Amino acid sequence: MKKIIFHFKKLTNIRQQLYTIYFAALFLPIMIIGIxxxxxxxxxxxxxxxxxxxxxxxxxxxxxxxxxxxxxxxxxxxxxxxxxxxxxxxxxxxxxxxxxxxxxxxxxxxxxxxxxxxxxxxxxxxxxxxxxxxxxxxxxxxxxxxxxxxxxxxxxxxxxxxxxxxxxxxxxxxxxxxxxxxxxxxxxxxxxxxxxxxxxxxxxxxxxxxxxxxxxxxxxxxxxxxxxxxxxxxxxxxxxxxxxxxxxxxxxxxxxxxxxxxxxxxxxxxxxxxxxxxxxxxxxxxxxxxxxxxxxxILAVAILIPGIIIHYFTEYFTSRVLILRKAMHQASNEDYDIHSFIQGQDEISEAFSDLEIMVRNIKKKDAEMYEARINKAELLNEQQVMEFKMLASQINPHFLYNTLETIRMKAFKANDREVARAIKLLGKSMRYVLENTGTSFTTLSKELEHIKVYLDIQKLRFTDKFDSVIEVTKDMDPGKLLILPLLLQPVVENAILHGLEEKERGGFIHISVGKQEGEEELLCIGIADNGNGMTEEDLACLQRTIEEKDMSRNKSIGLYNINQRIKLTYGYKYGVRIYSVLGEGTRVCLLLPMNRMNETAEALQKTREEFKK
Missing domain, CATH: 3.30.450.20 (PAS domain)
Structure with a gap:
């Protein structure tokens, strides 16, 4: 009998042992008598x-x-x-x-x-x-x-x-x-x-x-x-x-x-x-x-009530044992960042307290050991930051803005208002690009304003080739949503250059911003054109191209980068979705987590600041 008990303890963990005792001592007898x-x-x-x-x-x-x-x-x-x-x-x-x-x-x-x-x-x-x-x-x-x-x-x-x-x-x-x-x-x-x-x-x-x-x-x-x-x-x-x-x-x-x-x-x-x-x-x-x-x-109540009590006791007891086991496993793998704790005054809580004291002593010694290496790494990082600032200071944005403003005034005095307007739009676009270079996030309203400016510049180039409209649903406030900067321009540019490539006139670019209901509320930014569209084979190939990494690619780099930026920032279930019908046009949809956009932006900004410190 002792050998059987020993073998039973050896083969099962604590949770299984407790549940097996409940099954053998309570559930099985009640079931037999009840039947x-x-x-x-x-x-x-x-x-x-x-x-x-x-x-x-x-x-x-x-x-x-x-x-x-x-x-x-x-x-x-x-x-x-x-x-x-x-x-x-x-x-x-x-x-x-x-x-x-x-x-x-x-x-x-x-x-x-x-x-x-x-x-x-x-x-x-x-x-x-x-x-x-x-x-x-x-x-x-x-x-x-x-x-x-x-x-x-x-x-x-x-x-x-x-x-x-x-x-x-x-x-x-x-x-x-x-x-x-x-x-x-x-x-x-x-x-x-x-x-x-x-x-x-x-x-x-x-x-x-x-x-x-x-x-x-x-x-x-x-x-x-x-x-x-x-x-x-x-x-x-x-x-x-x-x-x-x-x-x-x-x-x-x-x-x-x-x-x-x-x-x-x-x-x-x-x-x-x-x-x-x-x-x-x-x-x-x-x-x-x-x-x-x-x-x-009555039998079910007689079985369930003790079963529930046993279940909660088992989960409580085993959770404490698992917390202690996890902490010891972390320490054995030289991971001393233990955040969990065990309440109580029993033997398990005392063992956990002893473990914490041991980990603190080890961390103190490790900190002294790696202090010299950390100092050296900080010096190297500081040197790299200084080099970056030196390179950035070689281009003064104000010089570019002042030069463009001078050219615009000369065109205005020459009564060439179209050139003056084009230079003004270009200045706005460059200002937005330069201001958001190196920044993590901007508001959706600023990004849409930049796209409007970009579309106006393209209309100056192509005159009657296409028309455009930007629609935002009434239940949304773009000024309160933080988004990755320069996310939409490559998609709009792709729609004009490739989607409307064969249209001399009558083209149309439709940009829509709205919510998409489902298991999770999503922000859907759609850029659609009325071009020739694509076949199912071309569409499948394009979808694979923006999902798979290929260093030798020379096409769809912009869409690939946008897709990767979204996935790396918000998660791999978000990104770019492409829909196209041959002869009708193409629609590119950017799917972002509606409820987590601002939280993600704040978390990344905080991480960036801590890294700088």
Whole structure:
């Protein structure tokens, strides 16, 4: 056992050990016990609902047995009643004689009126002198050819069949009916007794709020159902009619709903007919699922709450160990710039404090060691800065501005206003370029103003070759956005020289500044022309050219430099995107991080100042 524990500690880290202990000591036992309890609970609840359903099935069976037995006894009294036989055996010359004789017979009326379970009593005869009167009916050809009538006249035993009647509105009603031959020994005629059970009476006695019941005779359709819309259908549960007494208790899935089902057989008194009684409960399974869901939630809470506590303790403990390990790893790699710390007064925090003391001593000795080298490097750096200033001082920007202003005034005095305007624009452009040489950032508004000046100079060169427009969305303030200087001029120059190369007139340069929504809000500066555009192959080649470094390139250097400046400043997911359609034009889009532009500028400026110090 000790070897197993040692091997376990050797192969796993602290976090894995703690989680494994939680799994083995808490999660696994609760899961095993919980699954056992859930299975046992399901079994108990399922048996409970099956027992209730079986009791309800027995209740329905007793009700039907009571009613059918009572109706059978009534039929026995009727077939042996001599007055009934006399009415059926007599030949009538006139209908009045039938009415007089049958009207004096009250025994049939009494049974129909005194027993609520009886819907009607009908006696059919093929006596040709008979006409329909009260319960006595002439058996016409349709009746005589019916299956139940032919079966009744050929056998003496009682049988039960479902019968349907239709009212004047087309509504169909189903009734379980007792059918038997009424023997007439003094006549050659046949008589059949039909006693129909009241469906409303059966519904009153059988209906239950919790259980559904379906009853059918032999292999026939359902003549009673708690759902009135399902009369006349086959039993929903498969039944083996070959068995003398079929019984089934269990669950069945019907139309996507799981039911508890109990099916039993009732052999009717003094008859070969059988009733198949099916009782169903669709709420039992739902109730069990609800209870099991609550049990599962309780188990989940019992597992999750300790799991969450273990998780946070494990993360807290291991994070402290990892901080100590990381600090020691840094020190072992001669990286003594340790910014992390461990709170507390336990052994881990004390070990970290000792490590910090050791690192401070090492840093102090290292500082003394490299002090001479640093001083030497600073002297060399200072010498290089001085050389740079000397080179820069050889060109005095004010000399250039004053010279251009003198030339402009001479052109103005010579009444050559176009030359004067051109020199003024050139001066503005040169001033912007010289002022931003060596600077890190400028405002977007100044950069756009410089592009406007540059476009005006190009229009002086090409006159009617192209027109231009600069659009900035209303929700933006270019004066508050810091951008890399001289970022747009190479793109605009490329659009004029290459995009509109083949256009003598009618060219158009459209510069748009706006936001681009997505996972991150971006600043999109688009420079579009209406030139000839490029093929997909040329566009793909150009896109590769501005992404890949090639010291021997002699084309697209400006776009490559702009793309690299953006990526090095803001990150590699930003930069230049080119879109072109042959025959329609080209659009170059500069994508910059909208929310981080000023932060990046301030951070780089701070780094530059610290480097100078």
């Amino acid at each position: 056992f309890l859930l299975m046992n609970t399901y079994t108990l609840l399922a048996n409970y609902h099956r027992d209730l359903l079986e009791s309800d099935n027995l209740r329905v069976k007793n009700i039907l047995f009571e009613i059918t037995t009572q109706v059978y006894n009534i039929s026995e009294n009727l077939i042996f009643d001599e007055k009934v036989k006399e009415v059926l055996s007599t030949d009538y010359g006139q209908r009045a004689s039938l009415i007089q004789k049958a009207g004096n017979l009250t025994v049939v009326d009494n049974y129909g009126q005194n027993y609520a379970e009886i819907e009607s009593i009908e006696i059919y005869t093929d006596n040709p002198t008979f006409t329909d009167y009260k319960q006595f009916c002439q058996a016409g050809e349709e009746i005589q050819h019916s299956g139940w009538y032919q079966k009744a006249v050929t056998q003496s035993s009682v049988f039960w069949v479902p019968m349907t009647t239709t009212d004047k509105y087309g509504n169909e009603y189903w009734n379980l009916s007792l059918v038997r031959r009424l023997p007439l020994p003094d006549a050659e005629y046949n008589a059949v007794l039909v006693i129909k059970l009241s469906d409303n009476y059966l519904r009153t006695r059988i209906n239950s709020q919790e259980y559904a019941a379906m009853v059918s005779v032999n292999e026939g359709e359902v003549f009673f159902n708690t759902d009135r819309s399902e009369y006349g259908i086959k039993q929903k549960v498969p039944i083996d009619y070959t068995e003398n007494y079929y019984q089934y208790t269990g669950t069945k899935k019907i139309n996507g709903v799981t039911y508890f089902v109990d099916v039993s057989t009732l052999n009717l008194y003094q008859s070969d007919s059988r009733l198949y009684i099916c009782t169903m409960n669709d709420q039992g399974y739902i109730s069990i699922k609800r209870i099991l869901t609550i049990c599962v939630l």
